[in-house]
Amino acid sequence: MTDVNELELFETDTGVQPPSTYKTTSSGSVSSVERMMAACSGAILTTLLVTPLDVIKTRLQSQVIPGSVKTQQLHGTWDGITKIVRHEGIPALWRGLSAGLVMAIPSTIIYFVGYDYIRDQTQIVNQTLHDYSPLWAGGAARVVAAAVISPIELFRTRLQSVEGLQGFGDVWRGVVRMVHKDGVSSLWRGLLPTMLRDVPFSAVYWMGYERIKDRLQPQTVRSNDAVSQFHTSFVAGASSGMIAAVITTPFDVIKTQRQVSSIRADIRFSQLLRNIVATEGYQGFFRGVVPRVIKVAPSCAIMISSYEVGKLLFADRRNTTYTHPHR
Template sequence: MDPEAEGPAIITVTPLQQMLASCTGAILTSLMVTPFDVVKIRLQAQNNPFSKGKCFVYSNGLMDHLCICEEEGNKAWYKKPGRFQGTLDAFLKIIRNEGIKSLWSGLPPTLVMAVPATVIYFTCYDQLTALLRSKLGENESSIPVVAGIVARLGAVTVISPLELIRTKMQSKTFSYKELHQFVSRKVSEDGWISLWRGWAPTVLRDVPFSALYWYNYEVLKKWLCAKSGLYEPTFMITFTSGALSGSFAAVVTLPFDVVKTQKQTQLWTYESHKTYQSSQARGLIGATAASHSHSHARSEMCLRPAPQLTATLDP
């Protein structure tokens, strides 16, 4: 039998290879996307200065992290004065006055959870997709939606307790003994479910985004392959599919993103200040929501999805 008649050979990827690829993509993504979020936060802080105890959302391109303003004065990276006139002006002034490394301020601590979460997410998606296709057939359109939702729920469920601990450690320096006491007290007072306190706000936006993204990504990739007469997607097909589907999903789920930010901020108020009222959190929420509509934030949000969602994909 002619080997060419059997079609091109399909290269199988092992779970270990998928995890290594996801890890590499996660690190590249964070390096590409973090500067956009650092600039966004600096612009927000310039327009609405962060006071001690207030919260803001920091995104390294892989996941969102709630950060608590600790430093008084201008010591913290997000409080440094700049007098920025816009996104491009902020990029140039930060590089010129503070050095290019400042564009990745605050990144290392967030990677401790973001990289494992990304590895879990993409590896689960690939494995679930392969399993569902073997059961339902290659052309079942619901496969990317189901696999995307389940993979995202799994990743968020695993990481959510660690995010609680990270946020607590940020508000005060803890020893391992004190941290263990905090977790034990939390469980005894509110039950094990309290460790997943931030789970609901996270899935509120991430699950719809994941479903939209993966469905459109697979459809676009298949369509571009058919148009190009290719059996397997090239890098450009993968990149284009990821960029377009990611941008579309980001626009559609923007209201969910604002609500997610509101819920997270309400949950993680500064615990060492018992008098820190929800009205202050609502004030920050209003500033955060307003920043989404501000021209500086809009330009940053439009630029972010493409590199964020394509660097973690492999053809």
Template sequence: MSGNSIPSLVTVDTNGITPIQQMVASCSGALLTSLFVTPLDVVKIRLQAQKNPFPKGKCFVYCNGLMDHICVCTNGNSKAWYKAPGHFNSTLDAFVKIVHREGIQSLWSGLPPTLVMAVPATVIYFTCYDQLCAALKVRMGSHAEEAPLLAGALARVGSSTVISPLELVRTKLQAQRQSYRELSEVIRFAVVSDGWKSLWRGLGATLLRDVPFSALYWYNYEKAKAFLCEHYNTRQPTFTITFISGAVSGSIASIVTLPFDVVKTRRQVEMVEVQAMNSSSKASSTLSVMSRIVAENGVAGLFVGFLPRLIKVAPACAIMISTYEFGKAYFRQYNQERQRVRLRSSHS
């Protein structure tokens, strides 16, 4: 990129930064969030594996706070991040024993699949949101306050649609115990047997949860950020303001969309288990899964996992958005400084 192109790009973008700079900021946020939250889920899965060992062909959900991964058990104990070599009495005890026996690096043993999937998804999602929100605020006029709601929903649809085939292929690779070198063969077989649409299988269940979450999250985040900026009499949100706004908005969105999360997880797990066992039966629909949960456990069954989800989502949202906003603020200041230097040099 030439030096003369920076000012023109900055003036085009209402946020004062370029789309490339937005991508870098969101990428750094995704990396930092993954580094902080991954150990929590590694310990949680190890505790789950100890209490209820995962038999071959069964699945469990691995989530780093940015996105979910459906993981297939091939032989019950092959992956370091869910095998249970000892007895853990509590979460803290698990942390201590895992670090003592296997080294501190084992707490991040689930990080590679996270980075492969979550980083590109997050970069697409956050960059699309900022671009859409800026454009919608101009077009919506008097209804500009609702722009984050619509932009958040549209950005999530876009990122989930792009990433969905990658997640499905990754799950197939794991279920069939194949290497990434055999990736093209896996994709070709899936397309030949079930058509191109099969690469987006399960997307509807994902969107059912993620789109409402995203719309609520961004709407509440922008409201909370504006309120705190006004309360503390500052024009630019500080790191603390964005951190608190992210945690609060993430908590609200996770509570409201919890039933969708429960249904989506149950349906996606069933779907992958059918594929892993090479069964000819079809996975249940979203509506039938919801009906079954209510019939078996009542309405309360739709809110199972409330506390674990809240404990994970709130800090993940806070870390991600505050890091992202910090990165944008840095690039915004950098661009302004470059403009001032260029203006001074042109007048001299």
């Protein structure tokens, strides 16, 4: 994502229709507040479940960076889990959880409110863009959300890249020193790679999600039943998220190295690319791809299915007939 969201999308999710059949249903029978509540619950659940995989991914991507805090060498996802648990304890797998939760709530709210507003305005202003308004709105809202939470993500990434539960104070002091030395703008270090990762991720994810969902819908007879919606959304979200995660992993590697490296604050994007190729070859752009895919696939599945089912439950609670926005 959504990072998540990279909702993470996160790497974050919204209800979007295929371009050919999309209709404005932002008001519907579910209020904006209820939509945000459904999204936030999914974001919190997702963060709790996938943070360990995010820690492993960050360690794998940052352990080869010159000037980064040195940690024991990890040789894959399972090796990373066993070594961290053995030497640092189980709680170390949830390093950065608080920052992740703090990121999830504002990111989700900004994304959903911004998405609905930009989508509706796009449809009103330009009829030509009407069919593709979910793509434009999703990308624009993602840019705003990423810019707002970038300082928190930088701190979380650095916290996850070091060993030991006692590293919180050291990381915080390191960030403070960075601000004193390089200015407040250094808190947005890695923002460009983050956007280059998240915006394409959103486009690939939603295109894939809608295609897969269209193929699965006949199996559920287009039912609004919560169980059927959960199954369809979960499978479509996981499958599309997996594809999008693989495609955008190079940008995730660049983002992590940009945020964790402490040797130069002014290092250029092109120099980062050359450094990766020189030290690891082109395969270095896919370092951490396995834990990233393992993290993103369930993240997307949990997020979108929680959101869809949450809206249905809110609609049932109101005793109204809810027309699902994907139909």
